[in-house]
Amino acid sequence: xxxxxxxxxxxxxxxxxxxxxxxxxxxxxxxxxxxxxxxxxxxxxxxxxxxxxxxxxxxxxxxxxxxxxxxxxxxxxxxxxxxxxxxxxxxxxxxx
Ligand SMILES: [Ca+2]
Numbered sequence: 001x002x003x004x005x006x007x008x009x010x011x012x013x014x015x016x017x018x019x020x021x022x023x024x025x026x027x028x029x030x031x032x033x034x035x036x037x038x039x040x041x042x043x044x045x046x047x048x049x050x051x052x053x054x055x056x057x058x059x060x061x062x063x064x065x066x067x068x069x070x071x072x073x074x075x076x077x078x079x080x081x082x083x084x085x086x087x088x089x090x091x092x093x094x095x096x
């Protein structure tokens with residue numbers, strides 16, 4: 001379930017660890033559903049929200065570009081979820 005969007009939303013969480021000052025480009029590509037994505041700082045799904053995105057990628061896909069700041073530390077969590085409740089499907093996520 002999604003901490004950010006509610007219990008009726010699919011959510012998958014991925015941890016990242018990157019140096020301070022890294023510009024992250026995170027793309028979530030939906031397999032036929034409208035994606036939504038959050039970037040949190042911290043080591044779990046209860047981290048502090050840094051950014052969120054609905055449709056900045058192609059179509060209804062999500063993209064977040066974020067440069068990590070000193071106060072963010074080095075640990076981040078990406079929450080991959082859906083725009084609409086009750087949606088399930090496969091997706092791919094990349095961080096570069
Ligand atoms: Ca979307």
